[in-house]
Amino acid sequence: QLLAKAGVVDFEHVVIYSSIIRPAANRFTHMMLERIHGKPWKVKHPDLDFLKESYGIMVYEEQVSLAAKVMAGMGYAEAESLRKTMSRDSMQYLIKNWEKKFFQGAKKRCYEDGVIKDVWGMIRSFVGYSFCKPHSASFAMLSFTCAYLKAHFPAEFLAAVISNQGGFYSPFAYLSEARRFGIQILSPDVNRSWMEYRGRENKIRMGFMSIRNLQEKTIKEILDERKVGYFTSLDDFFMRVNPNLSDVMALTNAGCFAALAPELSHQEIAYRAAWYCLGENNENNTDATLSMANGDMGQNAMFHQAPYGKLSKKDRCQLEIESFGFPISEHPLEPY
Template sequence: MIARGDTMGVFYIESPATRQLQRKARVGDYPHLVIHSSIIRPASNRYINEYVRRLHGKPYSPLHPLLEGLLEESYGIMVYQEDVTKAAMAVAGFDAIEGDGLRKTLTKKRAEKKLREYRERFWAGALERGASPGQIDAIWEMMMSFAGYSFCKPHSASYAKVSYQSAYLRAHYPAEFLAAVISNGGGFYSTFAYISEARRLGLAILGPDANASELAYAGKGRELRIGLQQLQGARRESLEALLRERERGPYRSLEDLLARVALPLSDLKILLRTGALDALEPGLNRPQLMWKLLQRHREAGREPVLAWPEEGAWIPALDDYPEAQKIQDELETLGLIYRFHPLRLYEEALGRLDLVPACELARHVGRRVRTVGWLITGKVVSTKRGEAMEFMSFEDETGIYETTFFPDSFRRNAPRLNARQPFLLTGEVADELGAISLNVAQASPVERAVAASSLPAFGFGAGLLGGNGQAATLE
């Protein structure tokens, strides 16, 4: 699982960059995960692919004979902070205090002056020991990849241990694991994205229920139950009161709930619209439930909205809400659709297009293809020329796939991209050492395809951003 990069939700190794590194490395053992936890830092990007090539057998020589054996476990690449200290001592004759001083200076901001002084001493010491200018430049440049932040090996090892523990839970208790991830605010992704991952893992997603839901998400076996914390706009004190009273026994009916716990009508309406009250009155649909609620609910001594003089509520014969209304209610009260992936809403229109699903992109390397995807996270970076570009992760029902928007594409497409709707993406499939991605040339909203068909359009607004009221991470 770790070697495949199937680590969404796993501590520290769920980011797109780390999952792609795992796919390139194709190893999931603990010693290599310790290396990966440290090497996956922005300043070391240029060394990651060389590390992977050496991992897979590419011959290499140390940058200087004096480094022989010092970096053997990481294939001649400096990975940990202490590698800087050891290299400075071996190549330039630094003592331990001076070498550690260089290591500390690399982690500080505005340390240019001090680094220039260290560079002069490093060059002088290395020349004395027979290093060539080219060797000295290469070693110093690798040391500079530790500028900003980096890990020492014990730090990386401790992180990798927690990663392994959480990976074990994901592998053997996926429902319980993802419930805990979502309930604690998630990691790199939104609740929407984690629920999609749960669905891809074959878990049944169960909606909120006044008798079955806890405040937090809950997982058991092959089921993931949405927690009442997901309800948008409901007062937390109301939800807590509902759960406290339930400790005395389950609610037998809507009337039993109303008699046992005093909740504002506005919160009860939210519960009803999410479907959390459905099981209390199995013979009634939601319009009938709303009718009964408005007849029986009393708040602050006032008469019910639909006061009925006779004992017992009168429920007229009413048609259930249409499916589109229930979907809209889910979006407004939960902030997401949980019963199915929202791409299903476009199924008929998308079925007319020649699309490659995420799970089959590897079969199309080097070809120009079209995909559909929902944006779940992204990161804007700058090229060496200072131009903006972005790495984005999209998902469809079959998986998550990574995309690259190079500067020209970024300028054309970035203004229209968002996490509120699906997009059609056209580009070339790339394979970098086993990590598949799509270099996007064109992105357009799926709504255009729907508009061109006879299907109704669904306006999602900001609803599908997901996660406990939080949006996907779009840096």
């Protein structure tokens, strides 16, 4: 928003913007925008010439130290202590002590009260949250790079962010953002998915990492077998991967077999999986598998009679929430 309002987006300005966005600096942010757009300004005092690079406004921690040294006559160590106190969420009495010391030192050097008050107001805006210039420059470089990738390679960028499990938001938030960019979200597929999310040609293919209750061992076997060749049928998949029933059902609920067996219903895949997984030679046969298979699978509400591609939106969303923790075929509020 600040970039859009400023209209100046060279690297030096991005460094300034990334540092001035502080909880206590709103007033100075508006002041800077006015100056960027042509409002006349000058530094508060000729001794504060180092503020010219940031439109006469303090934005970097180094400027706090310099102002303390120049105006209040503090030594380097003392000015650094002031900077550290302001950059932390320090007790009020500590801030008051520094304020008193700053005012006394500046008055001894014959600075006008108005100048002292204005400069201290800028220093005060650093309380609790601030950047030094190198930190801000590093942050700006990362921001600049991310903005470029998001603008020109949105599917690839958002897929990488989700796969990295980074950022402030959940995968669902990033996928919702992708939809707003017109990117198509594709469900996991045994022949096309990888461990991570992947973006290509304005599409994001969900990775196996998105599927709940799917063992990493099974994912590795799927990816290893794919090096030999794509799976040609469900039977081919079962023979080559040798999964247990719970893994097969996790893959089924996530729609991983929708392209491989589009004609089979969710229930038919479940029965076929149970038949294979209960085979006497299957080493993945466990008590949990037997218990799952011996239950009345036909009566289980999660085993639908229709093929995955023909499920109702409600049923499909139910399966997606079960598999990923969120729906991907539509937004939860879309029906309303």
